[in-house]
Amino acid sequence: MKFLSVLLTLLALAAHAVALDREAFTFTNYQLNVRVEPEQQRLGVRGAITLRNDSAAPQKTAALQISSSLAWRAIKVDGKPVQYVTQPLHSDIDHTGALSEAVVTLPRSVPPKSTIELEIGYEGQIPQDATRLTQIGTPGETATHSDWDQISPAFTALRGIGYVAWYPIATEPAGLSDGPAVFDAVARWKSREAAGRMHFDVCQTGPADTMPLTAMNDRPRGVGSLSSLPGPNTSPDITRCAGYEFAPLGATTPILVIGNLTQSGKGALSIYHLSEHKPEAESWLKASELIAPFVSGWLGAARTQAQVVDLPDPQAAPFESGAMMLTPLKSANDIGTTAIVHLLAHASLDSPRPWIYEGVAHFIEAVYAESLSGRKQVLDVLSAHRADLVAGENTAAEKTQPASMRALGTTFDETLYRAKAPAVWWMLRDMLGDDALKKALAAYQPAEDKDAAYMQHLLEAQSKRDLGWFFDDWVYHDRGLPDFAVASVFVSRNDQGYLATVTVQNAGDAAAEVPVTLRFQGDATTKRVEIRAKSNAVVRMQVNGAPQQVVVNDGSVPESDVSNNTYEVR
Numbered sequence: 363m364k365f366l367s368v369l370l371t372l373l374a375l376a377a378h379a380v381a382l383d384r385e386a387f388t389f390t391n392y393q394l395n396v397r398v399e400p401e402q403q404r405l406g407v408r409g410a411i412t413l414r415n416d417s418a419a420p421q422k423t424a425a426l427q428i429s430s431s432l433a434w435r436a437i438k439v440d441g442k443p444v445q446y447v448t449q450p451l452h453s454d455i456d457h458t459g460a461l462s463e464a465v466v467t468l469p470r471s472v473p474p475k476s477t478i479e480l481e482i483g484y485e486g487q488i489p490q491d492a493t494r495l496t497q498i499g500t501p502g503e504t505a506t507h508s509d510w511d512q513i514s515p516a517f518t519a520l521r522g523i524g525y526v527a528w529y530p531i532a533t534e535p536a537g538l539s540d541g542p543a544v545f546d547a548v549a550r551w552k553s554r555e556a557a558g559r560m561h562f563d564v565c566q567t568g569p570a571d572t573m574p575l576t577a578m579n580d581r582p583r584g585v586g587s588l589s590s591l592p593g594p595n596t597s598p599d600i601t602r603c604a605g606y607e608f609a610p611l612g613a614t615t616p617i618l619v620i621g622n623l624t625q626s627g628k629g630a631l632s633i634y635h636l637s638e639h640k641p642e643a644e645s646w647l648k649a650s651e652l653i654a655p656f657v658s659g660w661l662g663a664a665r666t667q668a669q670v671v672d673l674p675d676p677q678a679a680p681f682e683s684g685a686m687m688l689t690p691l692k693s694a695n696d697i698g699t700t701a702i703v704h705l706l707a708h709a710s711l712d713s714p715r716p717w718i719y720e721g722v723a724h725f726i727e728a729v730y731a732e733s734l735s736g737r738k739q740v741l742d743v744l745s746a747h748r749a750d751l752v753a754g755e756n757t758a759a760e761k762t763q764p765a766s767m768r769a770l771g772t773t774f775d776e777t778l779y780r781a782k783a784p785a786v787w788w789m790l791r792d793m794l795g796d797d798a799l800k801k802a803l804a805a806y807q808p809a810e811d812k813d814a815a816y817m818q819h820l821l822e823a824q825s826k827r828d829l830g831w832f833f834d835d836w837v838y839h840d841r842g843l844p845d846f847a848v849a850s851v852f853v854s855r856n857d858q859g860y861l862a863t864v865t866v867q868n869a870g871d872a873a874a875e876v877p878v879t880l881r882f883q884g885d886a887t888t889k890r891v892e893i894r895a896k897s898n899a900v901v902r903m904q905v906n907g908a909p910q911q912v913v914v915n916d917g918s919v920p921e922s923d924v925s926n927n928t929y930e931v932r
Protein backbone atom coordinates (compact mmCIF):
# COMPACT_ATOMS: atom_id res chain seq x y z
CA MET A 363 0.00 0.00 0.00
CA LYS A 364 2.78 2.38 1.02
CA PHE A 365 4.74 1.38 -2.07
CA LEU A 366 1.70 2.02 -4.23
CA SER A 367 1.20 5.52 -2.83
CA VAL A 368 4.88 6.36 -3.39
CA LEU A 369 4.59 5.07 -6.93
CA LEU A 370 1.44 7.12 -7.55
CA THR A 371 3.16 10.24 -6.19
CA LEU A 372 6.12 9.63 -8.49
CA LEU A 373 3.82 9.11 -11.46
CA ALA A 374 1.95 12.29 -10.62
CA LEU A 375 5.24 14.21 -10.44
CA ALA A 376 6.35 12.71 -13.75
CA ALA A 377 3.08 13.69 -15.43
CA HIS A 378 3.53 17.16 -13.96
CA ALA A 379 7.06 17.38 -15.36
CA VAL A 380 5.91 16.40 -18.84
CA ALA A 381 3.25 19.10 -18.79
CA LEU A 382 5.63 21.82 -17.61
CA ASP A 383 6.50 24.34 -20.34
CA ARG A 384 9.29 26.29 -18.63
CA GLU A 385 9.49 28.98 -21.30
CA ALA A 386 5.74 29.57 -21.64
CA PHE A 387 5.80 32.72 -19.50
CA THR A 388 7.64 35.96 -20.20
CA PHE A 389 8.53 37.88 -17.05
CA THR A 390 7.30 41.35 -17.99
CA ASN A 391 7.84 43.18 -14.69
CA TYR A 392 10.03 42.80 -11.61
CA GLN A 393 9.63 44.94 -8.51
CA LEU A 394 12.17 43.56 -6.04
CA ASN A 395 13.49 44.69 -2.68
CA VAL A 396 16.97 43.21 -2.28
CA ARG A 397 18.47 43.22 1.22
CA VAL A 398 22.19 42.43 1.10
CA GLU A 399 24.32 41.39 4.09
CA PRO A 400 27.88 41.21 2.76
CA GLU A 401 29.31 40.02 6.14
CA GLN A 402 27.06 36.96 5.96
CA GLN A 403 27.42 36.62 2.17
CA ARG A 404 23.60 36.68 2.15
CA LEU A 405 20.79 38.29 0.31
CA GLY A 406 17.08 38.25 1.01
CA VAL A 407 14.60 39.27 -1.67
CA ARG A 408 10.92 40.18 -1.38
CA GLY A 409 8.77 41.58 -4.12
CA ALA A 410 6.48 40.94 -7.04
CA ILE A 411 6.89 39.64 -10.57
CA THR A 412 4.42 39.72 -13.45
CA LEU A 413 4.27 36.77 -15.83
CA ARG A 414 2.64 36.87 -19.28
CA ASN A 415 1.66 33.63 -20.97
CA ASP A 416 3.32 33.85 -24.40
CA SER A 417 2.58 30.24 -25.32
CA ALA A 418 -0.40 29.13 -27.40
CA ALA A 419 -1.97 27.09 -24.59
CA PRO A 420 -3.50 28.08 -21.23
CA GLN A 421 -1.01 27.53 -18.38
CA LYS A 422 -1.84 26.18 -14.93
CA THR A 423 1.78 25.84 -13.71
CA ALA A 424 4.75 28.20 -13.80
CA ALA A 425 8.45 27.50 -13.22
CA LEU A 426 10.47 30.00 -11.18
CA GLN A 427 14.21 29.44 -10.93
CA ILE A 428 16.93 30.94 -8.72
CA SER A 429 20.52 29.91 -8.02
CA SER A 430 20.80 26.57 -6.20
CA SER A 431 22.49 28.31 -3.25
CA LEU A 432 19.25 30.26 -2.62
CA ALA A 433 15.97 28.91 -1.23
CA TRP A 434 12.34 29.81 -1.84
CA ARG A 435 10.52 31.17 1.25
CA ALA A 436 7.12 32.30 -0.02
CA ILE A 437 5.07 32.48 -3.21
CA LYS A 438 1.63 34.10 -3.15
CA VAL A 439 -1.06 35.20 -5.56
CA ASP A 440 -3.61 37.82 -4.50
CA GLY A 441 -2.13 37.75 -0.99
CA LYS A 442 -2.74 34.02 -0.57
CA PRO A 443 0.01 31.37 -0.47
CA VAL A 444 -0.02 29.08 -3.49
CA GLN A 445 1.14 25.47 -3.76
CA TYR A 446 4.59 24.87 -5.12
CA VAL A 447 7.12 22.06 -5.25
CA THR A 448 10.81 22.94 -5.14
CA GLN A 449 13.39 20.80 -6.84
CA PRO A 450 17.05 21.17 -7.74
CA LEU A 451 17.45 21.37 -11.51
CA HIS A 452 20.78 20.72 -13.17
CA SER A 453 21.55 23.70 -15.43
CA ASP A 454 24.77 25.55 -16.26
CA ILE A 455 22.83 28.82 -16.67
CA ASP A 456 24.01 29.35 -13.06
CA HIS A 457 27.59 29.25 -11.73
CA THR A 458 26.67 26.45 -9.28
CA GLY A 459 25.60 24.23 -12.19
CA ALA A 460 22.10 24.00 -10.71
CA LEU A 461 18.96 26.03 -10.03
CA SER A 462 16.40 25.94 -7.20
CA GLU A 463 13.24 25.54 -9.20
CA ALA A 464 9.78 26.18 -7.77
CA VAL A 465 7.03 24.59 -9.84
CA VAL A 466 4.05 26.70 -8.91
CA THR A 467 0.45 25.52 -9.20
CA LEU A 468 -1.40 28.69 -10.15
CA PRO A 469 -4.79 29.35 -8.52
CA ARG A 470 -6.30 29.82 -11.97
CA SER A 471 -5.40 28.85 -15.49
CA VAL A 472 -3.73 31.73 -17.34
CA PRO A 473 -4.95 32.04 -20.96
CA PRO A 474 -2.52 32.96 -23.77
CA LYS A 475 -1.51 36.67 -23.70
CA SER A 476 -2.88 37.09 -20.14
CA THR A 477 -0.77 37.99 -17.12
CA ILE A 478 -0.58 36.97 -13.50
CA GLU A 479 1.26 38.66 -10.63
CA LEU A 480 3.14 36.64 -8.04
CA GLU A 481 4.47 37.89 -4.72
CA ILE A 482 7.72 36.13 -3.99
CA GLY A 483 10.34 35.74 -1.28
CA TYR A 484 13.67 33.91 -1.34
CA GLU A 485 17.02 34.14 0.40
CA GLY A 486 20.37 32.50 0.95
CA GLN A 487 24.10 32.89 0.49
CA ILE A 488 25.97 33.51 -2.75
CA PRO A 489 29.60 32.50 -2.25
CA GLN A 490 31.98 32.27 -5.21
CA ASP A 491 31.30 29.01 -7.05
CA ALA A 492 32.84 27.66 -10.24
CA THR A 493 31.24 24.20 -10.12
CA ARG A 494 29.78 24.39 -13.63
CA LEU A 495 33.25 25.01 -15.08
CA THR A 496 35.26 22.56 -12.92
CA GLN A 497 32.62 19.89 -13.72
CA ILE A 498 33.57 20.06 -17.39
CA GLY A 499 37.29 19.93 -16.59
CA THR A 500 38.30 23.61 -16.38
CA PRO A 501 41.24 23.89 -13.92
CA GLY A 502 40.10 25.39 -10.61
CA GLU A 503 42.08 28.61 -10.79
CA THR A 504 41.09 29.39 -14.39
CA ALA A 505 37.47 28.70 -13.48
CA THR A 506 37.45 31.18 -10.57
CA HIS A 507 38.96 33.93 -12.78
CA SER A 508 35.90 33.46 -14.99
CA ASP A 509 33.06 32.78 -12.50
CA TRP A 510 33.89 35.56 -10.02
CA ASP A 511 30.32 36.43 -8.99
CA GLN A 512 29.82 36.41 -5.21
CA ILE A 513 28.63 38.25 -2.14
CA SER A 514 31.54 38.80 0.23
CA PRO A 515 32.47 41.38 2.89
CA ALA A 516 35.18 42.88 0.66
CA PHE A 517 33.49 42.82 -2.73
CA THR A 518 30.14 41.81 -4.18
CA ALA A 519 29.33 41.46 -7.86
CA LEU A 520 26.35 39.57 -9.28
CA ARG A 521 25.77 39.37 -13.02
CA GLY A 522 22.37 37.65 -13.40
CA ILE A 523 21.33 35.17 -16.09
CA GLY A 524 24.20 33.17 -17.54
CA TYR A 525 26.25 33.69 -14.34
CA VAL A 526 24.18 33.69 -11.16
CA ALA A 527 20.39 33.64 -11.01
CA TRP A 528 19.97 36.15 -8.18
CA TYR A 529 16.58 37.22 -9.61
CA PRO A 530 13.98 34.66 -10.76
CA ILE A 531 14.18 33.30 -14.29
CA ALA A 532 12.58 30.42 -16.21
CA THR A 533 14.56 28.48 -18.79
CA GLU A 534 14.87 24.95 -20.05
CA PRO A 535 17.93 23.39 -18.39
CA ALA A 536 21.14 23.64 -20.45
CA GLY A 537 24.62 22.17 -20.00
CA LEU A 538 28.01 23.60 -20.96
CA SER A 539 29.03 20.17 -22.28
CA ASP A 540 26.13 20.37 -24.74
CA GLY A 541 27.67 22.71 -27.37
CA PRO A 542 26.02 26.15 -27.49
CA ALA A 543 23.01 25.07 -25.34
CA VAL A 544 23.72 27.53 -22.50
CA PHE A 545 24.31 30.44 -24.89
CA ASP A 546 21.13 29.56 -26.81
CA ALA A 547 19.07 29.40 -23.60
CA VAL A 548 20.44 32.79 -22.47
CA ALA A 549 19.75 34.27 -25.93
CA ARG A 550 16.15 32.95 -25.86
CA TRP A 551 15.62 34.41 -22.38
CA LYS A 552 17.05 37.80 -23.34
CA SER A 553 14.99 38.05 -26.49
CA ARG A 554 11.82 37.30 -24.46
CA GLU A 555 12.80 39.79 -21.74
CA ALA A 556 14.01 42.69 -23.91
CA ALA A 557 10.78 44.68 -23.56
CA GLY A 558 10.44 43.88 -19.84
CA ARG A 559 10.96 46.19 -16.87
CA MET A 560 13.06 45.48 -13.79
CA HIS A 561 13.16 47.60 -10.68
CA PHE A 562 15.49 46.86 -7.78
CA ASP A 563 15.65 48.58 -4.41
CA VAL A 564 18.99 47.50 -2.99
CA CYS A 565 19.22 47.93 0.79
CA GLN A 566 21.95 47.55 3.36
CA THR A 567 21.97 48.12 7.10
CA GLY A 568 25.06 49.22 9.00
CA PRO A 569 27.00 52.18 10.34
CA ALA A 570 26.56 55.06 7.90
CA ASP A 571 30.23 55.98 7.64
CA THR A 572 31.52 52.52 6.71
CA MET A 573 28.69 51.36 4.47
CA PRO A 574 30.06 50.09 1.15
CA LEU A 575 29.04 51.70 -2.15
CA THR A 576 26.37 50.13 -4.31
CA ALA A 577 26.05 50.49 -8.06
CA MET A 578 24.12 48.93 -10.91
CA ASN A 579 24.39 49.31 -14.65
CA ASP A 580 20.89 50.74 -14.82
CA ARG A 581 19.68 52.34 -18.01
CA PRO A 582 20.16 56.08 -18.45
CA ARG A 583 16.49 56.80 -17.87
CA GLY A 584 16.64 54.87 -14.58
CA VAL A 585 15.82 56.48 -11.28
CA GLY A 586 19.05 55.90 -9.22
CA SER A 587 17.49 57.32 -6.03
CA LEU A 588 19.20 57.09 -2.68
CA SER A 589 17.37 57.15 0.63
CA SER A 590 18.45 56.67 4.22
CA LEU A 591 16.25 55.33 6.97
CA PRO A 592 17.23 55.42 10.66
CA GLY A 593 17.80 51.98 12.25
CA PRO A 594 16.59 50.88 15.71
CA ASN A 595 17.08 53.65 18.32
CA THR A 596 19.68 51.76 20.32
CA SER A 597 22.02 51.29 17.38
CA PRO A 598 23.90 53.80 15.28
CA ASP A 599 23.07 51.67 12.24
CA ILE A 600 21.03 53.01 9.39
CA THR A 601 19.34 51.29 6.45
CA ARG A 602 20.20 52.74 3.09
CA CYS A 603 18.39 51.83 -0.11
CA ALA A 604 19.16 52.76 -3.69
CA GLY A 605 16.67 52.26 -6.52
CA TYR A 606 17.68 51.09 -9.98
CA GLU A 607 15.43 50.73 -12.98
CA PHE A 608 15.87 48.86 -16.25
CA ALA A 609 13.00 49.85 -18.50
CA PRO A 610 13.09 48.37 -21.01
CA LEU A 611 15.74 45.81 -20.19
CA GLY A 612 16.96 45.49 -23.80
CA ALA A 613 20.09 43.36 -24.12
CA THR A 614 21.39 44.42 -20.71
CA THR A 615 22.22 41.88 -18.00
CA PRO A 616 21.60 43.67 -14.69
CA ILE A 617 24.79 43.71 -12.58
CA LEU A 618 24.78 44.45 -8.85
CA VAL A 619 28.02 45.73 -7.33
CA ILE A 620 28.72 46.44 -3.65
CA GLY A 621 32.19 47.14 -2.33
CA ASN A 622 34.59 49.30 -0.37
CA LEU A 623 35.37 51.25 -3.51
CA THR A 624 36.28 54.84 -4.23
CA GLN A 625 34.31 56.65 -6.92
CA SER A 626 36.28 58.94 -9.28
CA GLY A 627 35.31 60.90 -12.37
CA LYS A 628 32.64 63.49 -13.08
CA GLY A 629 32.81 63.57 -16.88
CA ALA A 630 32.19 60.89 -19.48
CA LEU A 631 33.34 58.10 -17.17
CA SER A 632 32.76 57.15 -13.56
CA ILE A 633 35.23 54.71 -11.98
CA TYR A 634 34.65 52.62 -8.85
CA HIS A 635 38.10 51.49 -7.84
CA LEU A 636 40.14 49.99 -5.03
CA SER A 637 41.91 52.77 -3.14
CA GLU A 638 45.33 51.47 -4.26
CA HIS A 639 44.34 51.86 -7.93
CA LYS A 640 44.02 55.65 -7.94
CA PRO A 641 46.79 56.17 -10.56
CA GLU A 642 45.24 53.57 -12.89
CA ALA A 643 41.82 55.17 -12.47
CA GLU A 644 43.30 58.57 -13.34
CA SER A 645 44.83 57.19 -16.54
CA TRP A 646 41.38 55.87 -17.59
CA LEU A 647 39.77 59.20 -16.84
CA LYS A 648 42.41 61.08 -18.81
CA ALA A 649 42.02 58.71 -21.79
CA SER A 650 38.22 59.01 -21.65
CA GLU A 651 38.38 62.82 -21.84
CA LEU A 652 40.45 62.48 -25.05
CA ILE A 653 38.13 59.89 -26.60
CA ALA A 654 34.78 61.45 -25.63
CA PRO A 655 34.75 64.11 -28.41
CA PHE A 656 35.41 61.43 -31.05
CA VAL A 657 32.50 59.30 -29.84
CA SER A 658 30.10 62.24 -29.51
CA GLY A 659 31.13 63.33 -33.02
CA TRP A 660 29.63 60.07 -34.25
CA LEU A 661 26.81 59.38 -31.81
CA GLY A 662 25.92 62.72 -30.25
CA ALA A 663 26.22 63.81 -26.63
CA ALA A 664 26.36 61.17 -23.91
CA ARG A 665 23.01 60.52 -22.23
CA THR A 666 24.58 58.94 -19.17
CA GLN A 667 27.95 58.40 -17.49
CA ALA A 668 29.75 55.19 -18.45
CA GLN A 669 30.84 53.13 -15.42
CA VAL A 670 33.97 51.08 -14.79
CA VAL A 671 34.22 48.78 -11.76
CA ASP A 672 37.59 47.53 -10.50
CA LEU A 673 37.62 43.74 -10.01
CA PRO A 674 39.87 42.77 -7.05
CA ASP A 675 41.16 39.55 -8.70
CA PRO A 676 43.93 40.88 -11.02
CA GLN A 677 43.34 37.97 -13.40
CA ALA A 678 39.55 38.16 -13.48
CA ALA A 679 37.98 38.06 -16.94
CA PRO A 680 36.46 41.47 -17.82
CA PHE A 681 32.72 41.71 -18.43
CA GLU A 682 30.55 44.48 -19.85
CA SER A 683 26.82 45.01 -20.06
CA GLY A 684 24.95 48.24 -20.57
CA ALA A 685 27.27 51.19 -19.99
CA MET A 686 29.16 49.31 -17.24
CA MET A 687 32.39 47.38 -17.48
CA LEU A 688 33.95 45.27 -14.73
CA THR A 689 37.67 44.69 -15.12
CA PRO A 690 40.79 44.42 -12.99
CA LEU A 691 41.97 48.02 -13.24
CA LYS A 692 45.29 48.35 -15.05
CA SER A 693 46.60 51.53 -16.58
CA ALA A 694 44.62 52.65 -19.63
CA ASN A 695 47.87 52.44 -21.61
CA ASP A 696 48.09 48.73 -20.86
CA ILE A 697 44.54 47.85 -21.78
CA GLY A 698 44.37 50.04 -24.86
CA THR A 699 41.57 52.46 -25.52
CA THR A 700 39.14 50.02 -27.15
CA ALA A 701 37.18 49.33 -23.97
CA ILE A 702 36.75 53.05 -23.28
CA VAL A 703 35.50 53.76 -26.81
CA HIS A 704 33.03 50.89 -26.47
CA LEU A 705 31.68 52.08 -23.12
CA LEU A 706 31.33 55.69 -24.21
CA ALA A 707 29.44 54.51 -27.31
CA HIS A 708 26.96 52.70 -25.01
CA ALA A 709 26.64 55.84 -22.90
CA SER A 710 25.64 57.77 -26.05
CA LEU A 711 23.55 55.40 -28.17
CA ASP A 712 20.82 53.29 -26.57
CA SER A 713 18.80 50.66 -28.40
CA PRO A 714 16.69 47.65 -27.42
CA ARG A 715 18.21 45.80 -30.42
CA PRO A 716 21.62 44.19 -29.82
CA TRP A 717 22.68 44.54 -33.48
CA ILE A 718 22.36 48.31 -33.01
CA TYR A 719 23.39 48.61 -29.35
CA GLU A 720 26.43 46.29 -29.44
CA GLY A 721 26.99 46.39 -33.20
CA VAL A 722 27.43 50.18 -33.30
CA ALA A 723 29.67 50.15 -30.18
CA HIS A 724 32.02 47.63 -31.85
CA PHE A 725 31.81 49.56 -35.13
CA ILE A 726 32.83 52.81 -33.39
CA GLU A 727 35.81 50.94 -31.90
CA ALA A 728 36.90 50.08 -35.46
CA VAL A 729 36.36 53.63 -36.73
CA TYR A 730 38.38 54.98 -33.82
CA ALA A 731 41.18 52.48 -34.54
CA GLU A 732 41.10 53.59 -38.18
CA SER A 733 41.55 57.22 -37.09
CA LEU A 734 44.78 56.15 -35.35
CA SER A 735 46.27 53.55 -37.66
CA GLY A 736 44.51 53.67 -41.02
CA ARG A 737 41.97 51.60 -42.94
CA LYS A 738 44.19 48.70 -43.94
CA GLN A 739 45.22 47.83 -40.40
CA VAL A 740 41.60 47.95 -39.20
CA LEU A 741 40.42 45.68 -42.01
CA ASP A 742 43.17 43.20 -41.09
CA VAL A 743 41.94 43.20 -37.48
CA LEU A 744 38.28 42.93 -38.53
CA SER A 745 39.08 39.98 -40.81
CA ALA A 746 41.00 38.24 -38.03
CA HIS A 747 37.99 38.53 -35.71
CA ARG A 748 35.74 37.03 -38.35
CA ALA A 749 36.81 33.42 -37.90
CA ASP A 750 33.98 32.87 -35.39
CA LEU A 751 31.43 34.44 -37.69
CA VAL A 752 32.47 32.39 -40.72
CA ALA A 753 32.44 29.19 -38.65
CA GLY A 754 29.07 30.13 -37.15
CA GLU A 755 27.50 30.92 -40.51
CA ASN A 756 28.80 27.74 -42.07
CA THR A 757 27.11 25.67 -39.37
CA ALA A 758 24.01 27.88 -39.29
CA ALA A 759 22.02 25.32 -41.27
CA GLU A 760 22.53 22.78 -38.49
CA LYS A 761 21.34 25.21 -35.84
CA THR A 762 18.03 24.52 -34.21
CA GLN A 763 17.34 28.19 -33.51
CA PRO A 764 14.23 29.59 -35.17
CA ALA A 765 14.85 31.99 -38.06
CA SER A 766 13.88 35.05 -35.97
CA MET A 767 16.73 34.25 -33.59
CA ARG A 768 19.24 34.09 -36.47
CA ALA A 769 18.11 37.31 -38.18
CA LEU A 770 20.48 40.12 -37.17
CA GLY A 771 17.66 42.64 -36.59
CA THR A 772 16.10 40.56 -33.82
CA THR A 773 18.89 38.26 -32.65
CA PHE A 774 20.29 37.95 -29.14
CA ASP A 775 22.96 35.51 -30.35
CA GLU A 776 26.27 36.97 -29.22
CA THR A 777 28.37 35.82 -32.21
CA LEU A 778 25.97 37.52 -34.57
CA TYR A 779 25.63 40.85 -32.78
CA ARG A 780 29.30 41.12 -31.83
CA ALA A 781 30.95 39.82 -35.04
CA LYS A 782 28.40 40.23 -37.84
CA ALA A 783 26.70 43.48 -36.79
CA PRO A 784 29.87 45.66 -36.72
CA ALA A 785 30.72 44.34 -40.21
CA VAL A 786 27.24 45.34 -41.40
CA TRP A 787 27.71 48.86 -39.99
CA TRP A 788 31.11 49.08 -41.67
CA MET A 789 29.56 48.09 -45.02
CA LEU A 790 26.79 50.68 -44.57
CA ARG A 791 29.41 53.33 -43.89
CA ASP A 792 31.36 52.38 -47.03
CA MET A 793 28.12 52.48 -49.04
CA LEU A 794 26.56 55.68 -47.65
CA GLY A 795 29.48 57.73 -46.31
CA ASP A 796 30.21 59.07 -42.83
CA ASP A 797 27.81 62.00 -43.01
CA ALA A 798 24.65 60.08 -43.90
CA LEU A 799 25.45 57.44 -41.30
CA LYS A 800 26.11 59.98 -38.54
CA LYS A 801 22.86 61.83 -39.32
CA ALA A 802 20.83 58.60 -39.33
CA LEU A 803 22.34 57.53 -35.98
CA ALA A 804 21.67 60.98 -34.52
CA ALA A 805 18.03 60.76 -35.66
CA TYR A 806 17.59 57.32 -34.06
CA GLN A 807 15.18 57.24 -31.09
CA PRO A 808 15.15 53.93 -29.18
CA ALA A 809 11.56 54.49 -28.04
CA GLU A 810 10.49 54.79 -31.71
CA ASP A 811 12.21 51.55 -32.70
CA LYS A 812 9.08 49.38 -32.79
CA ASP A 813 9.44 48.18 -36.36
CA ALA A 814 12.39 46.22 -37.76
CA ALA A 815 12.53 48.57 -40.80
CA TYR A 816 12.90 51.74 -38.68
CA MET A 817 16.71 51.89 -39.05
CA GLN A 818 16.52 51.12 -42.78
CA HIS A 819 14.16 54.06 -43.27
CA LEU A 820 16.39 56.44 -41.28
CA LEU A 821 19.39 55.46 -43.42
CA GLU A 822 17.40 55.74 -46.66
CA ALA A 823 16.13 59.20 -45.68
CA GLN A 824 19.71 60.43 -45.20
CA SER A 825 21.34 58.68 -48.16
CA LYS A 826 18.46 58.81 -50.72
CA ARG A 827 19.34 55.24 -51.57
CA ASP A 828 17.23 52.07 -51.65
CA LEU A 829 18.57 49.70 -49.01
CA GLY A 830 15.80 47.09 -49.02
CA TRP A 831 17.96 44.53 -50.87
CA PHE A 832 20.79 44.96 -48.33
CA PHE A 833 18.61 44.82 -45.20
CA ASP A 834 16.79 41.79 -46.60
CA ASP A 835 19.95 39.71 -46.84
CA TRP A 836 21.86 41.02 -43.79
CA VAL A 837 19.37 42.26 -41.19
CA TYR A 838 15.90 40.73 -41.72
CA HIS A 839 17.15 37.24 -42.60
CA ASP A 840 20.25 35.20 -41.99
CA ARG A 841 21.34 34.45 -45.53
CA GLY A 842 24.87 33.58 -44.49
CA LEU A 843 27.78 35.34 -46.19
CA PRO A 844 28.65 36.18 -49.80
CA ASP A 845 31.44 34.34 -51.60
CA PHE A 846 33.12 36.49 -54.24
CA ALA A 847 35.42 35.38 -57.03
CA VAL A 848 36.87 37.10 -60.09
CA ALA A 849 35.39 34.95 -62.88
CA SER A 850 37.19 36.56 -65.82
CA VAL A 851 39.14 39.62 -66.91
CA PHE A 852 39.08 40.73 -70.55
CA VAL A 853 41.55 43.45 -71.60
CA SER A 854 41.38 45.48 -74.82
CA ARG A 855 43.65 48.30 -76.00
CA ASN A 856 42.22 51.63 -77.07
CA ASP A 857 43.37 55.22 -77.68
CA GLN A 858 43.39 56.05 -73.93
CA GLY A 859 45.28 52.91 -72.89
CA TYR A 860 43.56 49.75 -71.68
CA LEU A 861 39.94 48.83 -70.99
CA ALA A 862 39.56 45.97 -68.49
CA THR A 863 36.17 44.20 -68.38
CA VAL A 864 35.98 42.31 -65.10
CA THR A 865 33.28 39.76 -64.31
CA VAL A 866 32.83 39.23 -60.58
CA GLN A 867 30.80 36.38 -59.19
CA ASN A 868 28.94 35.99 -55.90
CA ALA A 869 28.31 32.32 -55.15
CA GLY A 870 26.83 33.09 -51.70
CA ASP A 871 23.24 33.80 -50.64
CA ALA A 872 23.80 37.40 -49.42
CA ALA A 873 24.07 40.42 -51.71
CA ALA A 874 26.68 43.10 -51.06
CA GLU A 875 28.42 46.14 -52.47
CA VAL A 876 32.09 45.24 -52.75
CA PRO A 877 35.22 47.08 -53.94
CA VAL A 878 37.02 45.70 -57.00
CA THR A 879 40.63 46.85 -57.38
CA LEU A 880 42.59 46.72 -60.65
CA ARG A 881 46.36 46.96 -60.27
CA PHE A 882 48.13 48.11 -63.40
CA GLN A 883 51.60 49.20 -64.32
CA GLY A 884 52.43 52.08 -61.98
CA ASP A 885 49.13 52.40 -60.08
CA ALA A 886 45.79 50.93 -59.01
CA THR A 887 42.14 51.92 -59.29
CA THR A 888 39.07 50.78 -57.38
CA LYS A 889 35.36 50.64 -58.27
CA ARG A 890 32.52 49.55 -56.03
CA VAL A 891 29.94 47.15 -57.41
CA GLU A 892 26.64 45.74 -56.12
CA ILE A 893 26.40 41.98 -56.57
CA ARG A 894 23.21 40.12 -55.71
CA ALA A 895 23.18 36.60 -54.30
CA LYS A 896 24.15 33.84 -56.77
CA SER A 897 24.82 36.44 -59.48
CA ASN A 898 27.53 38.02 -61.59
CA ALA A 899 28.33 41.68 -62.10
CA VAL A 900 30.49 43.31 -64.75
CA VAL A 901 32.86 46.23 -63.99
CA ARG A 902 34.67 48.17 -66.70
CA MET A 903 37.82 50.07 -65.81
CA GLN A 904 39.77 52.32 -68.13
CA VAL A 905 43.45 52.62 -67.17
CA ASN A 906 46.62 53.95 -68.78
CA GLY A 907 49.00 51.12 -67.82
CA ALA A 908 48.99 47.39 -68.55
CA PRO A 909 46.57 45.57 -66.17
CA GLN A 910 48.34 43.09 -63.87
CA GLN A 911 45.98 41.89 -61.19
CA VAL A 912 42.32 42.18 -60.10
CA VAL A 913 41.26 41.76 -56.45
CA VAL A 914 37.65 41.65 -55.27
CA ASN A 915 36.95 42.64 -51.64
CA ASP A 916 39.52 44.48 -49.51
CA GLY A 917 38.31 42.73 -46.35
CA SER A 918 35.50 45.19 -45.69
CA VAL A 919 32.78 42.68 -46.64
CA PRO A 920 32.68 39.47 -44.59
CA GLU A 921 32.70 36.44 -46.87
CA SER A 922 32.88 32.69 -46.50
CA ASP A 923 35.87 32.01 -48.78
CA VAL A 924 38.54 34.59 -49.57
CA SER A 925 40.91 32.17 -51.34
CA ASN A 926 39.46 32.90 -54.81
CA ASN A 927 39.48 36.71 -54.73
CA THR A 928 42.64 37.45 -56.72
CA TYR A 929 43.02 37.11 -60.49
CA GLU A 930 46.40 37.51 -62.23
CA VAL A 931 46.05 39.17 -65.64
CA ARG A 932 48.33 37.76 -68.33
Ligand SMILES: [Zn+2]
Nearest residue numbers: 682708720723
Ligand atom coordinates in the same frame (compact mmCIF):
# COMPACT_ATOMS: atom_id res chain seq x y z
ZN1 LIG B 1 28.87 46.39 -25.24
